Amino acid sequence: MAAISSLFLFFxxxxxxxxxxxxxxxxxxxxxxxxxSRHVFITGGSSGxxxxxxxxxxxxxxxxxxxxxxxxxxxxxxRSIQLATGVEVATFSADVRDYDAVSKAVDESGxxxxxxxxxxxxxxxxxxxxxxxxxxFMIDVNLVGSFNVIKAALPAMKAREGxxxxxxxxxxxxxxxxxxxxxxxxxxxxxxLQGLAQAxxxxxxxxxxxxxxxFPPDTDTPGFEEELxxxxxxxxxIAASSGSMxxxxxxxxxxxxxxxxxxxxxxxxxxxxxxIASTGxxxxxxxxxxxxxxxxxxxIRLVSLVFQWQWYKxxxxxxxxxxxxxxxxx
Amino acid sequence: MAAISPFFxxxxxxxxxxxxxxxxxxxxxxxxxxxxxxSRHVFITGGSSGxxxxxxxxxxxxxxxxxxxxxxxxxxxxxxKEIQLATGVEVATFSADVRDYDAVSKAIDESGxxxxxxxxxxxxxxxxxxxxxPxxxxFTIDVNLVGSFNVIKAALPAMKARKDxxxxxxxxxxxxxxxxxxxxxxxxxxxxxxLQGLAQAxxxxxxxxxxxxxxxFPPDTNTPGFEEEQxxxxxxxxxIAASSGSMxxxxxxxxxxxxxxxxxxxxxxxxxxxxxxLATTGxxxxxxxxxxFLEVITxxxxxxxxxFFQWDWYKxxxxxxxxxxx
Numbered sequence: 001m002a003a004i005s006s007l008f009l010f011f012x013x014x015x016x017x018x019x020x021x022x023x024x025x026x027x028x029x030x031x032x033x034x035x036x037s038r039h040v041f042i043t044g045g046s047s048g049x050x051x052x053x054x055x056x057x058x059x060x061x062x063x064x065x066x067x068x069x070x071x072x073x074x075x076x077x078x079r080s081i082q083l084a085t086g087v088e089v090a091t092f093s094a095d096v097r098d099y100d101a102v103s104k105a106v107d108e109s110g111x112x113x114x115x116x117x118x119x120x121x122x123x124x125x126x127x128x129x130x131x132x133x134x135x136x137f138m139i140d141v142n143l144v145g146s147f148n149v150i151k152a153a154l155p156a157m158k159a160r161e162g163x164x165x166x167x168x169x170x171x172x173x174x175x176x177x178x179x180x181x182x183x184x185x186x187x188x189x190x191x192x193l194q195g196l197a198q199a200x201x202x203x204x205x206x207x208x209x210x211x212x213x214x215f216p217p218d219t220d221t222p223g224f225e226e227e228l229x230x231x232x233x234x235x236x237x238i239a240a241s242s243g244s245m246x247x248x249x250x251x252x253x254x255x256x257x258x259x260x261x262x263x264x265x266x267x268x269x270x271x272x273x274x275x276i277a278s279t280g281x282x283x284x285x286x287x288x289x290x291x292x293x294x295x296x297x298x299x300i301r302l303v304s305l306v307f308q309w310q311w312y313k314x315x316x317x318x319x320x321x322x323x324x325x326x327x328x329x330x
Numbered sequence: 331m332a333a334i335s336p337f338f339x340x341x342x343x344x345x346x347x348x349x350x351x352x353x354x355x356x357x358x359x360x361x362x363x364x365x366x367x368x369s370r371h372v373f374i375t376g377g378s379s380g381x382x383x384x385x386x387x388x389x390x391x392x393x394x395x396x397x398x399x400x401x402x403x404x405x406x407x408x409x410x411k412e413i414q415l416a417t418g419v420e421v422a423t424f425s426a427d428v429r430d431y432d433a434v435s436k437a438i439d440e441s442g443x444x445x446x447x448x449x450x451x452x453x454x455x456x457x458x459x460x461x462x463x464p465x466x467x468x469f470t471i472d473v474n475l476v477g478s479f480n481v482i483k484a485a486l487p488a489m490k491a492r493k494d495x496x497x498x499x500x501x502x503x504x505x506x507x508x509x510x511x512x513x514x515x516x517x518x519x520x521x522x523x524x525l526q527g528l529a530q531a532x533x534x535x536x537x538x539x540x541x542x543x544x545x546x547f548p549p550d551t552n553t554p555g556f557e558e559e560q561x562x563x564x565x566x567x568x569x570i571a572a573s574s575g576s577m578x579x580x581x582x583x584x585x586x587x588x589x590x591x592x593x594x595x596x597x598x599x600x601x602x603x604x605x606x607x608l609a610t611t612g613x614x615x616x617x618x619x620x621x622x623f624l625e626v627i628t629x630x631x632x633x634x635x636x637x638f639f640q641w642d643w644y645k646x647x648x649x650x651x652x653x654x655x656x
Contacts, residue, residue: 147459192520
């Protein structure tokens with residue numbers, strides 16, 4: 001009895017010391033990002049998650065600008081926000097792959113306080129079946145495009161005097177935490193955002209700019225509907241491990257995460273577990289979350305290995321079936 | 331009752347880790363595999379210098395039929411001569427820019443079906459994103475990431491169609507900057523992190539064809555490319571990169587080749603690299619149940635160590651930027 005209670009005491013002491021150490025060392029420290037009366041600039045803001053984020057920003061009193069390719073989609077988005085909130089957002093038409101066009105739009109919109117890099121395209125297909133052009137398209141829009149937007153916005157963001165902490169958010173994906181069948185190019189483009197974000201945060205922290213990565217699961221946007229029709233069966237089976245969410249829910253959770261100045265933002269419990277599994281060398285500003293990462297890291301690695309086991313068994317079963325079907329046809 | 335408890339606890343202590351080990355032995359996927367090199371076709375991109383050239387040397391020395399691809403015909407000739415002198419083996423050379431899918435495809439078709447593909451080409455410039463030109467950012471991502479897709483896509487059909495030629499391998503040379511984003515390396519880290527996404531997804535797509543994916547994570551390596559880069563890299567980058575130290579090219583190539591032959595998904599080159607791999611294993615598959623066990627029991631402490639490093643780096647950045655504003 002005494003042995004057990006002293007063990008327990010020791011454990012509590014251990015936890016408390018760990019918490020104290022973490023509270024002391026976690027960097028960069030979390031900062032609250034105000035939204036009211038500040039300039040929020042959202043790329044891919046005419047539909048899907050971007051449009052929902054624009055709605056959220058407007059309802060919190062921000063000055064909002066949205067950028068997208070299609071002037072029609074932009075006009076519709078502007079109308080829908082005006083109808084819902086009475087507020088007029090600024091619209092800019094540009095392709096994120098075109099640095100000069102993006103730069104021009106960003107300059108016109110004025111210095112940005114909260115940049116949300118959200119544009120993204122996704123085509124789920126086995127690499128063998130995917131054209132090199134499709135691969136290049138996804139990487140150019142999702143990754144290089146994000147660099148273009150950030151580069152264009154940075155000088156003015158750094159030069160803002162006395163305007164409080166700024167924020168650069170990147171909308172990634174759970175496919176940017178785990179590469180899955182059918183998503184070689186999409187996962188590559190989203191994993192790239194993690195490298196960008198980790199390096200960027202180190203470069204801009206001294207300018208009071210705070211980087212956030214957002215990791216939505218499958219979200220029922222118009223883009224997703226299109227993609228569901230064509231993506232490989234196996235991709236859907238594996239993605240089902242995480243389920244899907246509604247656009248408004250995702251936008252609300254993401255927006256809260258941006259305001260809280262978190263580096264990593266997840267949208268549901270499985271997403272949270274996935275973030276712990278894939279935290280890697282991400283910075284952690286919250287010593288509570290850091291404690292969870294340290295205490296549960298091992299268990300969560302075990303859980304992710306169980307998931308891998310299931311995925312690879314599914315792949316094996318499915319490919320055996322395909323081979324049988326194919327050999328019957330021969 | 332009180333007399334039994336401590337003995338019972340003592341008995342319990344090894345049960346937990348042993349059960350975890352047993353579970354892992356049952357569940358780790360994909361299963362381990364060995365990749366033979368002798369008499370097989372090894373194709374290396376960026377094979378005319380640096381790590382690629384050292385890998386070509388090793389493959390030739392182990393009795394493989396070697397092909398190297400690079401942009402400059404001159405450098406390819408030199409590399410060919412060097413390998414012939416050192417090993418007596420004649421390698422096939424192919425000149426193409428990995429950004430050009432058709433050129434890569436043509437070269438790969440000419441070289442014949444590949445057993446061991448090593449995607450090693452890479453460019454790197456260390457520069458803060460504010461000063462990095464958009465063209466150079468695009469160049470880095472195009473060569474390191476899109477280029478890798480081009481090479482793999484071009485090689486896949488023939489790799490899948492090989493009959494009775496044993497397990498095939500696709501290796502991607504990443505970098506420790508592909509495990510942690512570092513000041514000055516936004517574009518380079520982005521391109522290398524991308525390889526992780528590619529590799530994880532690709533392994534799921536090609537496992538049924540007996541093709542095995544490997545990611546190699548060298549630290550700073552003394553190559554001609556690195557010498558160039560060091561001249562212009564920011565101070566902070568050098569300070570942070572020093573956490574891991576640098577290695578000689580031959581040493582890196584040796585570790586890489588051993589890892590490829592062992593069919594590992596993740597290959598690290600020095601001890602710090604090994605710790606970094608444990609910290610950043612994320613959703614990578616782990617084919618060895620011993621390493622899986624190590625990952626599970628060390629994940630917590632290693633995350634703690636990683637947070638200490640972050641503390642150190644951010645303090646260094648803070649200190650350095652204060653001196654700059656003065």
